[in-house]
Amino acid sequence: MDYSKLSDQEVNGLVMDSISDGNQAYRGGDGSAIELLHQINTVEFGEHVEREEVYAKFDPCNNPADAWPIITENNISIILDNPSMPCATSNARDLFDCDDRIVSVAYEKPLRAAMIVFLMMQEDKLNAHE
DSSP, X not given: OOGGGSOHHHHHHHHHHHXXXXXXXXXXXXXXXXXXXXXXXXXXXXXXEEEEEEEEEOOTTTOHHHHHHHHHHTTOEEEOSSTTSOEEESOSTTTTTOSSOOOEEEOSSHHHHHHHHHHHHHHHHHHHHO
């Protein structure tokens, strides 16, 4: 997939799809940032069920608090040696001298680059299981 043609919101949605564990959902709605739905309370009164839900913006392409857990859990490196075009990679140590498939993306927004690397890594995992 050519992620460079997608908006930040579309990349955020794909990241959410990839990390979602069934207790979360995203809603696009009015074109604003993706919203992450957390179900935090479920109370049953016979057949009546009440749920308390909290909505928060999920924007890993622009918000370090959303991106950093994904970056660290997947060992993604952000390289800032060229400030005008940061790079994110799945293997910084062997970026230039490894025969294994290394995923890397250069983009002016380092967090977006990292999220694209994450999505490309997920594609590689799916392809490996086929």
